[in-house]
Amino acid sequence: MTQIRIFPDSTALSTAAAALFMAAAKTAVSQNGRFLVALSGGSTPLALFQQLRQPAYAQIPWQQTHVFWGDERLVPPTDPGSNYGQAYDALLRHVPIPAAHIHRAKGELEAAAAVADYAAQLRAMAEDDSPFPRFDLAIMGMGDDGHTASLFPGPIPSAENTQPVMAVTAFYETRPAHRLTLTPQVFNDARQVIFLVTGAQKAAAVTAVLHGTHDPEKWPAQRIQPRQGQLIWFLDEAAGGNANGKRQTA
Numbered sequence: 001m002t003q004i005r006i007f008p009d010s011t012a013l014s015t016a017a018a019a020l021f022m023a024a025a026k027t028a029v030s031q032n033g034r035f036l037v038a039l040s041g042g043s044t045p046l047a048l049f050q051q052l053r054q055p056a057y058a059q060i061p062w063q064q065t066h067v068f069w070g071d072e073r074l075v076p077p078t079d080p081g082s083n084y085g086q087a088y089d090a091l092l093r094h095v096p097i098p099a100a101h102i103h104r105a106k107g108e109l110e111a112a113a114a115v116a117d118y119a120a121q122l123r124a125m126a127e128d129d130s131p132f133p134r135f136d137l138a139i140m141g142m143g144d145d146g147h148t149a150s151l152f153p154g155p156i157p158s159a160e161n162t163q164p165v166m167a168v169t170a171f172y173e174t175r176p177a178h179r180l181t182l183t184p185q186v187f188n189d190a191r192q193v194i195f196l197v198t199g200a201q202k203a204a205a206v207t208a209v210l211h212g213t214h215d216p217e218k219w220p221a222q223r224i225q226p227r228q229g230q231l232i233w234f235l236d237e238a239a240g241g242n243a244n245g246k247r248q249t250a
Contacts, residue, residue, distance in 0.1 A: 003232045004210065006240040007248045010198045013234050014047035016248065017196060020232075021052060021137065022060050024192055028136040029061045036125065038068045038138040038182065040149070041083030044196045045139060049091035062097040066125060070140060071150040071181035072105035074114060074167075082107060105180055111167040115180050118165050122186075132164040132182075135190040142197050146205045146219035150181035153218055160184055160223075184223045191229045195221070200238040207242045 007013040021037070028035040039045065052060065073081045077088075084104040092102060103125070105118045122132040142148045150168045151160070159166040160183045168177040187193060197206060209221045210233065216222040225231065235243060 001230060002210075003230070004235065004240070004243050005232060005248055006235045006237060006243060008237055010044075010047060010236050012248065013196065013198065013236050014051050017048045017139075017194060017234055018051040018057060020192075020194065021048070021139075022057050024137045025060050025065060028191075029064045032136075033064065035061060035065045035137075036068070036133055036135045037065065038070045038135050038187075038190070039083070039087050040070055040139045040141045040196070041072070041086060042141045044141050044198050046086070046090055048139070048196065049087055053091050053094035060095070062095045065097055066101045066103060067092065067097065068103045068122070068135070068182075069105055070138060070187070071168075071179055072107045072114075072118075074107045074109075074111055074178040074180065076108040077104065079107075105165075107180075111169055111178075111180065115165055115167050118180060119163070122164055132186050132189070135186070136192065138187050138190040138193045140187070140193060140195050140221075140224065142195055142202060142205060142209070142221045144199075144202045144205050146209055146221050148195070148221045148224060149187070150177060150179040151184070151220040151223060152177065153220060156217060156223075187224050188226050189229070190226055193224060193226050193229060193231050195224075195231075195233045195235075197233065197239045198236040200241075202239045203241060206233075206235060206239050210243055 025035040069083050072083050075081050103121045125133040140148050164186050168179045209219045
């Protein structure tokens with residue numbers, strides 16, 4: 001089931017997302033003894049990260065939380081482009097999460113080695129013989145071209161359907177991508193997936209992804225359809241003005 005929630009501004013959106021994060025963490029720990037979350041990079045989740053370190057969210061069970069990332073650039077963790085570095089500076093260094101529970105993709109490695117290492121980290125947290133764990137929450141963003149994580153427009157590579165994590169080294173627009181990403185099979189196994197999308201520049205993509213023709217090669221965000229989980233789109237008014245969603249007052 002897909003829900004669409006439209007907020008008056010990005011601040012209200014981030015506050016609601018933080019409340020959902022805390023509720024999901026408490027539920028997961030109560031039911032399974034741990035909370036597994038995949039974070040997103042980019043500018044939109046920064047406000048969420050900064051919210052989560054505030055005293056109002058002190059009840060988040062950080063000691064039982066395990067953090068992964070939906071994608072990562074192939075750069076060292078100290079590089080300004082590192083998704084891990086962004087989340088560490090904005091959130092993780094401020095909360096009592098055990099260092100061993102921070103499962104970063106090692107972007108400083110060569111692509112194949114980084115993929116193998118991240119796949120091993122996923123497998124180590126998996127139940128039974130699965131190659132990856134079932135995430136309790138996956139936080140995702142979307143570009144104005146409809147890309148999400150490092151799933152870009154164009155022909156869908158076979159690795160998306162056969163591997164939990166893959167390298168993305170082809171050219172994207174006019175520059176090499178040099179990234180690794182979780183694949184839709186991991187996102188679509190999550191118990192809950194939330195998209196955080198803000199800004200008028202993304203409104204056309206939001207409308208196309210949610211209400212347009214199904215064309216997952218053109219609109220990669222359409223590839224995210226949880227099989228047994230919940231999908232919620234958090235949109236600010238600028239991005240979601242043309243979406244058919246429930247408008248929130250706070």
